[in-house]
Amino acid sequence: MLDFGCRREFALSVVDLIRRLANDLDFDEDRNWVSERGRIDDSHVRLNDARLGHLLDPALDGWSRQVDRFADRPLRCQIVLLKDRQNLPVEVVERNARQSFIHRRSCTRNKIANGPIIFSANFVLLAICFLATANEVPMFLINTNCAYKSALDQRDAETLGFAAAKDVERFLSYRKDNAETPLVALPNLAREIGVASIHLKDEGYRLGLGSFKALGGSYAVIRLALEEAERRLGRPVDVSELPTAEVAAVARTMTVACATDGNHGRSVAQGAQLVGARAAIFVHSGVSDERTAAIARFGADVIRVDGTYDDSVQEASRVAAERGWTIVSDTSWPGYERIPGLVMQGYTPIVREALRKLPEPPTHVFVQSGVGGVAAAVAGHLAVVLGEGRPIFTVVDPERAACIVESAKAGHPVRIQHGEPTVMAMLECYQPSLVAWRILARVADAFMTVDEEEAISVMTRLAWPVSGDPAIVAGESGGVGLAGLIKAVSEADVKAALGISPSSRVLVINTEGATDPARYEEIVGMSPAQVVARNLEKAQ
Numbered sequence: 257m258l259d260f261g262c263r264r265e266f267a268l269s270v271v272d273l274i275r276r277l278a279n280d281l282d283f284d285e286d287r288n289w290v291s292e293r294g295r296i297d298d299s300h301v302r303l304n305d306a307r308l309g310h311l312l313d314p315a316l317d318g319w320s321r322q323v324d325r326f327a328d329r330p331l332r333c334q335i336v337l338l339k340d341r342q343n344l345p346v347e348v349v350e351r352n353a354r355q356s357f358i359h360r361r362s363c364t365r366n367k368i369a370n371g372p373i374i375f376s377a378n379f380v381l382l383a384i385c386f387l388a389t390a391n392e393v394p395m396f397l398i399n400t401n402c403a404y405k406s407a408l409d410q411r412d413a414e415t416l417g418f419a420a421a422k423d424v425e426r427f428l429s430y431r432k433d434n435a436e437t438p439l440v441a442l443p444n445l446a447r448e449i450g451v452a453s454i455h456l457k458d459e460g461y462r463l464g465l466g467s468f469k470a471l472g473g474s475y476a477v478i479r480l481a482l483e484e485a486e487r488r489l490g491r492p493v494d495v496s497e498l499p500t501a502e503v504a505a506v507a508r509t510m511t512v513a514c515a516t517d518g519n520h521g522r523s524v525a526q527g528a529q530l531v532g533a534r535a536a537i538f539v540h541s542g543v544s545d546e547r548t549a550a551i552a553r554f555g556a557d558v559i560r561v562d563g564t565y566d567d568s569v570q571e572a573s574r575v576a577a578e579r580g581w582t583i584v585s586d587t588s589w590p591g592y593e594r595i596p597g598l599v600m601q602g603y604t605p606i607v608r609e610a611l612r613k614l615p616e617p618p619t620h621v622f623v624q625s626g627v628g629g630v631a632a633a634v635a636g637h638l639a640v641v642l643g644e645g646r647p648i649f650t651v652v653d654p655e656r657a658a659c660i661v662e663s664a665k666a667g668h669p670v671r672i673q674h675g676e677p678t679v680m681a682m683l684e685c686y687q688p689s690l691v692a693w694r695i696l697a698r699v700a701d702a703f704m705t706v707d708e709e710e711a712i713s714v715m716t717r718l719a720w721p722v723s724g725d726p727a728i729v730a731g732e733s734g735g736v737g738l739a740g741l742i743k744a745v746s747e748a749d750v751k752a753a754l755g756i757s758p759s760s761r762v763l764v765i766n767t768e769g770a771t772d773p774a775r776y777e778e779i780v781g782m783s784p785a786q787v788v789a790r791n792l793e794k795a796q
């Protein structure tokens with residue numbers, strides 16, 4: 257099967273375009289290829305890549321053309337170069353606009369042989385693949401990574417294993433605001449979209465912070481404070497000793513720092529307040545005042561950084577290194593894996609609580625991603641506890657910040673270009689976490705994107721549910737997993753690829769409630785309190 261990695265309509269429009277161009281392309285006096293409809297303009301993005309393999313296509317009418325490709329990705333490859341009979345490169349150049357593309361010669365004009373350009377079937381196919389993969393973020397991809405279905409790396413299997421997850425729950429039991437979050441059944445929505453059941457784990461109620469992030473950052477800070485106390489006191493220190501003067505005295509000397517879009521920083525600040533450490537939280541210019549104030553409420557120093565999330569990560573690292581602070585990041589990079597691993601370990605109660613409550617394990621799980629941490633923690637822990645019987649796991653990215661989908665497409669973690677901001681503010685990440693990618697490459701089954709409208713529509717849909725289902729407050733990034741499910745069932749080929757049927761039992765996570773209530777009300781047209789009140793009214 258040929259994987260276009262794009263919408264069917266788009267692939268078909270490319271086929272049509274190539275068919276037409278194949279008939280009427282010729283050279284103009286500048287050796288640009290032109291069509292009958294006039295010269296195709298030159299403002300094109302040049303695609304090239306050092307990692308080229310070669311695929312010789314001998315079936316080409318007198319032209320010894322080579323189609324270069326990524327050696328390890330046959331057919332789903334990106335054509336980057338064609339060569340003419342003097343073995344000079346003919347660049348394939350593409351433009352961002354969906355429907356216009358051009359093949360342009362890069363070699364000097366007097367070296368180019370004249371003559372009509374004849375497209376072979378192979379070339380057309382490969383060109384389609386190229387255009388399909390290069391022109392737009394794929395909506396849906398099956399995992400074709402070579403690590404797919406291999407065992408988790410030993411480090412990750414331990415981080416997300418039984419023993420570790422049990423420990424996290426024990427840590428949680430010492431927190432006074434600890435309570436399992438609700439697992440909500442949506443039977444009427446399930447009926448409407450043709451699956452047996454949908455359960456939504458509502459993390460809007462987690463530890464009074466409004467998002468699942470409450471679990472990770474604070475847990476890592478507590479663990480680090482205990483480890484520091486063990487080092488200084490020269491003996492094991494249990495979480496039950498956290499309130500003792502001895503441990504508090506050690507924690508008081510520590511400063512933890514991180515960059516954040518909002519939710520993670522709030523969790524780190526809460527953890528620091530809990531153990532009595534200082535927190536320095538770096539926020540970029542896109543973080544709303546409301547979210548910033550919510551962090552400062554935990555006594556953290558909030559530092560505004562001009563620029564993007566990436567700029568705030570860099571600034572946090574620079575200042576922390578200078579001042580000897582401990583970075584507690586939810587994303588990982590080469591040489592910095594352990595603490596983000598702890599953050600991800602902190603998310604495992606989501607899965608444990610859900611599995612305890614569900615009548616049967618799910619057959620399908622859809623989880624949204626920023627740097628991929630929560631998706632990897634959920635997928636990884638499910639793989640450890642359910643083994644071969646694990647559900648089909650789909651990672652859902654925002655179309656405008658699809659770093660996980662783009663990494664799946666490339667076959668390795670990639671940094672993507674900054675584009676327009678997305679309404680899914682907490683998912684606006686441009687580079688995957690290294691640890692998260694290592695896990696997802698093995699245990700995620702598929703990757704997909706949802707667009708702005710779909711994210712907004714799911715918020716409204718959850719606030720005004722199918723009659724009989726409870727209303728749910730889902731923030732801008734909260735319902736994205738469910739938006740992925742709704743989109744998947746509406747596209748026959750995606751639904752089939754995921755094996756979604758009337759007997760499917762789906763689990764999704766509402767990763768946040770209204771963490772920015774004003775923004776929530778603007779989008780949904782009701783305050784979070786009004787949405788919750790609708791359930792109470794129904795119950796009476």
Ligand SMILES: Cc1ncc(COP(=O)(O)O)c(C=O)c1O
Pocket residue numbers: 467468469517519520586624625626627628629630631682683685733734767768
């Ligand atoms: C509400 C919400 N959902 C999902 C995510 C994505 O988590 P991750 O970055 O671990 O993929 C975040 C990250 O901040 C978040 O705040």
